[in-house]
Amino acid sequence: MTRERDVLKTLLIKEELEVLENLKKKLLSEEQFTEEVSKVLANALKRAQKKDSKLDIVLAKPIQDGVTKTFSENKQSIIDSLLPIMGQLIRKTVTNSIKQFVADINRTLELGFSAKALKWRWQSYKTGIPFAEIVFEKTIRYQVNEIFIIDNETGLLVQHVGKEETLKDKNAMSAMLTAIKDFVGDSLQSTDSGLMSADFGDSQILIATGPKVYLAMIVKGSPSERLKELNQKLIEEIHSNFSDSLLDTNNFQSIDGIEDFLRPYLVTKNITEEKKSINWVPWIIGLLLIISGLSYLAYKRHTEFNQAQNIVNSTPGLYLQELKKSGDGFVAKGLLDPDADVSQLKENNIQLETKPFISLDEEIIDLRINNILKPYSKVNYNLDHKTLSLTGYLPNDSYKSIFDRLNKVTGINSIRNTTKPDFSMEVEEFLLNYNNLEGVSYNIEPDKLTLNGSTKLATHNKLITDLKQQFPEVTIEDSQLDISDSTEKIISQIEKDSVVISDESESHSSELLSVIEQIKTLINRFPNSQITIIGESDCQGLNSDRFSQQRADSIKALLIENMIEESHLRTSITPCENFNNDVDDSKKIVRFKTYIEQ
Amino acid sequence: MKIAKKVCLIGRFAVGKTSLVRQYIENQFSEKYKTTVGVSISTKVIDIDDHSISMILWDIAGFEQEGHYKHYLRGTQGIIWVLDGTEPESFDIFEKVSIPDLDSIPAICLVNKCDLKDQWRLNEDSLQKIRQYVSTIHYSSAKTGENVEDSFNELAKKLLGQ
Ligand SMILES: Nc1nc2c(ncn2[C@@H]2O[C@H](COP(=O)(O)OP(=O)(O)O)[C@@H](O)[C@H]2O)c(=O)[nH]1
Ligand SMILES: [Mg+2]
Numbered sequence: 057m058t059r060e061r062d063v064l065k066t067l068l069i070k071e072e073l074e075v076l077e078n079l080k081k082k083l084l085s086e087e088q089f090t091e092e093v094s095k096v097l098a099n100a101l102k103r104a105q106k107k108d109s110k111l112d113i114v115l116a117k118p119i120q121d122g123v124t125k126t127f128s129e130n131k132q133s134i135i136d137s138l139l140p141i142m143g144q145l146i147r148k149t150v151t152n153s154i155k156q157f158v159a160d161i162n163r164t165l166e167l168g169f170s171a172k173a174l175k176w177r178w179q180s181y182k183t184g185i186p187f188a189e190i191v192f193e194k195t196i197r198y199q200v201n202e203i204f205i206i207d208n209e210t211g212l213l214v215q216h217v218g219k220e221e222t223l224k225d226k227n228a229m230s231a232m233l234t235a236i237k238d239f240v241g242d243s244l245q246s247t248d249s250g251l252m253s254a255d256f257g258d259s260q261i262l263i264a265t266g267p268k269v270y271l272a273m274i275v276k277g278s279p280s281e282r283l284k285e286l287n288q289k290l291i292e293e294i295h296s297n298f299s300d301s302l303l304d305t306n307n308f309q310s311i312d313g314i315e316d317f318l319r320p321y322l323v324t325k326n327i328t329e330e331k332k333s334i335n336w337v338p339w340i341i342g343l344l345l346i347i348s349g350l351s352y353l354a355y356k357r358h359t360e361f362n363q364a365q366n367i368v369n370s371t372p373g374l375y376l377q378e379l380k381k382s383g384d385g386f387v388a389k390g391l392l393d394p395d396a397d398v399s400q401l402k403e404n405n406i407q408l409e410t411k412p413f414i415s416l417d418e419e420i421i422d423l424r425i426n427n428i429l430k431p432y433s434k435v436n437y438n439l440d441h442k443t444l445s446l447t448g449y450l451p452n453d454s455y456k457s458i459f460d461r462l463n464k465v466t467g468i469n470s471i472r473n474t475t476k477p478d479f480s481m482e483v484e485e486f487l488l489n490y491n492n493l494e495g496v497s498y499n500i501e502p503d504k505l506t507l508n509g510s511t512k513l514a515t516h517n518k519l520i521t522d523l524k525q526q527f528p529e530v531t532i533e534d535s536q537l538d539i540s541d542s543t544e545k546i547i548s549q550i551e552k553d554s555v556v557i558s559d560e561s562e563s564h565s566s567e568l569l570s571v572i573e574q575i576k577t578l579i580n581r582f583p584n585s586q587i588t589i590i591g592e593s594d595c596q597g598l599n600s601d602r603f604s605q606q607r608a609d610s611i612k613a614l615l616i617e618n619m620i621e622e623s624h625l626r627t628s629i630t631p632c633e634n635f636n637n638d639v640d641d642s643k644k645i646v647r648f649k650t651y652i653e654q
Numbered sequence: 655m656k657i658a659k660k661v662c663l664i665g666r667f668a669v670g671k672t673s674l675v676r677q678y679i680e681n682q683f684s685e686k687y688k689t690t691v692g693v694s695i696s697t698k699v700i701d702i703d704d705h706s707i708s709m710i711l712w713d714i715a716g717f718e719q720e721g722h723y724k725h726y727l728r729g730t731q732g733i734i735w736v737l738d739g740t741e742p743e744s745f746d747i748f749e750k751v752s753i754p755d756l757d758s759i760p761a762i763c764l765v766n767k768c769d770l771k772d773q774w775r776l777n778e779d780s781l782q783k784i785r786q787y788v789s790t791i792h793y794s795s796a797k798t799g800e801n802v803e804d805s806f807n808e809l810a811k812k813l814l815g816q
Contacts, residue, residue: 207729212710305659
C-alpha cells in the first residue's frame with residue numbers, strides 16, 4: 057500500500073508540475089481556476105485508472121462534471137454531489153492510505169501556507185475542528201445582510217436586523233417566507249432537523265427553525281457550513297433568552313435586547329489576503345484529497361448519522377434541534393422532557409445536551425401517568441384525546457394524593473374516575489394486629505372481607521363491631537363463619553331427644569352435665585329464659601305419671617344444686633295415654649324445653 | 655403603539671378576494687410567488703387614534719383543497735370572509751372551512767360584487783345562515799370600491815379590540 061501510495065503521489069505531483077506552472081499564470085479569476093482544476097482532475101484520475109481499470113468507468117465523467125459544477129459553491133454541495141460515486145472510488149483505491157495521504161497533505165499545506173497555515177493548524181488543534189474545514193472556512197466569502205426572527209405560527213415578524221434598511225416591507229417578507237416555508241414544508245425539514253436554505257435573487261436564505269420562532273438569514277455569497285450550525289445555536293439561544301416575550305404577539309418588534317443580541321451576527325467574511333502568495337501545487341493535491349477525504353468521512357458519517365438520527369427521532373419527549381458527531385458517538389442538542397426514556401440513546405452512545413421542556417406527546421403523557429400509577433396493580437387506565445379514564449381500585453390511604461398528582465400532569469384535560477378505594481392493605485394490617493381472632497380465617501378483597509372458620513359468638517360479635525367501626529365502607533361477609541356457641545346450637549343441644557336416662561341413681565351422665573352447662577350459658581345470654589323440665593315414663597303400671605313427675609322434680613333439684621336459679625325452671629310431664637306391661641328403661645327420660653325472651 | 659396582525663381572506667374561487675385586496679392596497683407584494691405557493695401577501699398600515707396597526711393580509715387561493723390552505727390559516731388573528739352575491743354556491747364557505755377557536759377571532763363578511771344588482775342572488779334565508787357565523791356583514795364591490803376601505807378599517811378596529 058505504501059508503495060502504491062508513493063507511486064500515486066509521485067504521479068500526481070511530478071506530472072502536473074509543469075502544467076501547474078502554466079496554470080498559475082493563467083489563473084486570474086476563480087472561474088478560470090475552476091476550469092483548470094477540472095482538467096487536472098481528469099488527468100490525475102486517468103493515471104490512477106491505469107492501475108484499476110474500473111476506476112475510469114466509475115469516475116471519469118461524474119468527477120469532471122461534479123467538481124466543475126460545485127466547486128464555486130459551498131462544501132456541503134461538493135460533498136453531496138460527489139458522495140454517491142466517491143464512496144465507491146475510495147473503497148476501491150485509496151481506502152487504506154487515505155489517512156496517511158491526509159497527513160502528507162497537511163504537511164505540504166503547512167509548508168505552502170507558512171505562518172497563516174500554522175495559525176490555522178493551531179486553531180484546529182485547539183478547537184477540534186478539522187484542519188480542512190478551517191481552510192474552507194477561512195477562504196470562503198460571504199456577507200450576512202439581514203436577519204429575521206419570525207413567529208412559526210402567524211408568520212409575524214418578531215425582530216429584524218439589517219445592514220442597511222434596504223427592504224421595504226419586512227412584515228410582508230416575513231409572512232411570505234413563512235408561506236413558502238410551510239409550502240416547502242416537511243420534505244426539507246425532515247432531512248435536516250429544521251435547517252434549510254433557498255435562493256433569493258443573488259442571495260441565499262438560510263433558515264433555522266425552533267419550537268416557537270424561526271430564523272431567516274439573508275446571505276450574499278457562499279455561506280459556510282459553520283454558519284448554518286451557528287444559526288441553529290442562535291435560534292436556541294433566542295428561545296432560552298426571550299421565551300416569555302415570545303408568547304404574546306403584541307410584544308413583537310419591541311422586545312428589549314433582542315436587536316442588540318442579533319446585530320453582531322451581521323458580518324462580512326472575506327477571503328484572506330494570502331490568496332496571492334498561495335503555492336498552487338499543494339492546493340490542487342490538497343483539494344483533491346480533501347474532497348476525497350471529506351467525501352469518504354461524510355459517506356461513513358452519513359450512515360452512522362442517519363442511524364443516530366432515527367434513534368433520536370423515535371424517542372418521545374425529545375425535541376431535537378441539532379445532532380453532532382462527538383468522539384466516536386454523537387451529541388444531541390435540543391429540548392428534553394424530564395419524563396422521557398433516554399436509555400436507548402445511552403446504549404447507542406448518544407450524549408444529551410438538552411434543556412428541559414414539557415412535552416405533550418401522547419407517549420410522554422402516558423409515561424407520566426404510568427409513573428404515578430405503576431405501584432398500583434389494581435387500577436386500569438386509558439388515555440384518549442387527553443381524557444384519562446380510570447377503573448379498578450386505588451389504595452384508600454393514598455387515594456387523594458394520587459389524584460392530586462394526576463391533576464398536575466401536563467397534557468391531561470380531564471379525568472373520568474370510576475375507581476373505588478382499596479382497603480385491603482389497611483384491613484390486612486388491622487387483622488394482623490387484632491388480638492382475638494380465635495378460629496377465624498379470612499379472605500380480603502379491595503372493598504370486601506370474607507370471614508370463615510369457627511369461633512365463639514362473643515369473639516364474632518366483637519370482631520364485627522370493631523370492623524364496622526373501623527371500615528364502614530367495607531362489606532363484611534360472615535355467613536361462612538361458624539359460631540360454635542350460637543343460641544340455636546345451644547337450644548338444639550338442650551332440646552335434643554332423650555337427653556337424660558332416668559335411673560334414679562346418684563351419678564349423672566356426662567350428657568346431663570353438658571346440658572346443665574348449656575342451660576347456664578343460655579340463661580346467662582337471655583336472663584328471662586324459661587326451661588321446662590318434662591318427665592316421661594314407659595307407662596308400665598298405674599303410677600307411671602307420678603314417676604314422671606318425680607323424675608322432673610329430681611332433675612329440677614339437681615339443676616338448682618348446680619347454681620341455676622329456680623325462677624327459670626318449671627316442671628311438667630308427658631302423661632301416659634295407654635298403659636302396658638313391658639318395662640322399657642329407655643323410655644324413662646326427661647326432656648327439656650326452652651323459652652327464650654330476647 | 656405599533657403592532658402587526660395576521661388577517662386571512664377566506665372565500666371560494668373567483669369571489670373577488672384578490673380584487674378586493676388590490677382595490678384596498680396599491681402596492682402588492684411579490685405576485686411572483688403566488689402561483690407556486692398559492693398565497694399573496696399584502697400589508698396595510700392603518701393609524702387609529704394613537705395606535706398604528708399593520709394588517710398582514712393573506713390572500714389565499716385554493717379553498718377547494720383542504721390540504722393546501724390549512725397551513726396558511728394557522729394563527730390567523732383576523733378573518734375576512736368573502737362571498738360573491740351573485741353566486742349562491744359561494745355562500746357555503748363557512749361549512750367547508752373549519753377554523754379552531756373561530757368565535758374568538760375578529761371577523762367580517764363581505765358579500766362582494768354588489769355592483770351587479772340584476773344578478774344579485776342573496777336572499778334573507780342565506781343572510782340568516784351567514785349571521786350564524788359572522789355578525790358583521792357588508793355588501794361590497796371591488797369594482798366600484800364601495801364599502802371596501804370602510805370594511806377593512808372596521809376589521810382593523812376590531813383587531814385593536816375597539
Ligand atoms: N363586477 C364585479 N366583478 C368583480 C368584483 N370583484 C371581482 N370581480 C371579478 O371576479 C373575478 C374573480 O376575481 P378575483 O379577485 O380573481 O377572485 P379570487 O379568486 O377570489 O381572488 C375577476 O374577473 C374580477 O374582475 C366586483 O366587486 N364586481
Ligand atoms: Mg385570487
